[in-house]
Amino acid sequence: MSVPVYVLWCCVAVASWLALYRLPFADASRRRRMALWLADRSGSRPDAAFAVFATALYLGLGLAVLFALAAAAHLSVHRLVGAPTASDALTLLLALFGTSSLNILCISMLYRARPIVDVPGEIARIRWIASILSLPGSARWAVPAAAAVVEELVFRGAVFVGLGARGGGFALACAVSTAIFTIGQIVLVSTPVQAFVMGTSGLTLGLVGCLLVAATGSILPAVVLHASFAGFYTTVSTGSARGGSGARPTGPPRGAFP
């Protein structure tokens, strides 16, 4: 399979994943009916039952896309996992610092342009994140972390490494995987601020993730990077939405002028 055909195949697979995932969310009455039906079957609260169902659907469809793309690119588990060494832990730590600081830099710029914007509140109102507020505390970080693992396997694994295996250059593979990943994040939001935050975090995670995968020869450090990043920031945002301490700065961290 040539590189352009594989790019097209990746786009179709990811578009199908997101379209099928959005189907149960699209219509409020259908969502409510499904939540009541799931609650009736499981014996739990309708909102919690629906959140678990939506998460399982997202993960299941993501894994199906992973297997389809891995088969098309003839990707082996060894190719994806590689052989990480102890020094890769140091690279992962640097990547964690870099992803967080670049992501917060983008949010700082947003605050500079629009000082009254409520970023944690906006993130907490993204539909899939709002839905996990109905889950017990321990699951609130586990859901985004699990989603991050599957996303990393698909975007940095099947798409990025897959394109490399098909003979694509680093720049092309990084651009395609990051673009599809970022667009996938943006289609799941509903306001411009949410789109900016998820878009810039998608670009940051995409770029740093691709560099990390290519530098270590394994997607495992990128999986840890994305899962910890998603778990931490979703917990912070939902915590803030409940009135807790949030990531929103009150102003520049002054006093370190030099």
Added chain:
Amino acid sequence: MWSRTLCLECLVLAATIAPAELVRVATAFGMRGHGAARAARTATYGVPAAYSAVCAAAIAVAATGGFSPGYLSSWSVGALWVVGAVVAGCAVVALEFGLGAAPYLLRGKRGLRLGVMLASGSVDAAFVASVVATGIAEELLYRGLWIGILHERLGLVLPAAILAAACAYALGHVFFGMNVVAQKATTGAVFGVLLVSSGSVVVPLLAHVTQNLVVSALGARQAARA
């Protein structure tokens, strides 16, 4: 498939653009204060801690990856360079004041009073230690590592490497406002020229520490007069 070392070099550059922003992570852990004094305290300890952690990780990754730049290993300079570094450190303070005043002067404003940003309103030992530690980490990162990797490893011509490193250094100051970004881009370029002229990170490091000490002294004088 792809060059691992090249990707590792680019990762080091991408991950070290804005270490100070990591202070926001500390605020998310509940350390954020509501008063200016607590905010200043968080910055006093948080900013050098963030810079030091990122700097240490980046240098360690460069060392284990086998691409630690020569500028970082050259620590011996002549006495004349030391004097030059101190003079340059004082000169960039004047340069930054000039750049800060320029937009007002261009608008025809006269009788300007120049000041140092002091959120807590005072200069203590912790403040001085904080700005000195931050300055050292910034020089190791943006001059030693950035210019070294861009020029020695990625083959960028020196002026382009100096400018790119100065821009990255300036971007790390975005939370202070765009005026400060312009000031830092200029100062960064001066420090970059000092690095490549002397061949050692010690010279821009001394200049930066001098600059921060002069700014601290001016801040202390300003606080005493207030």
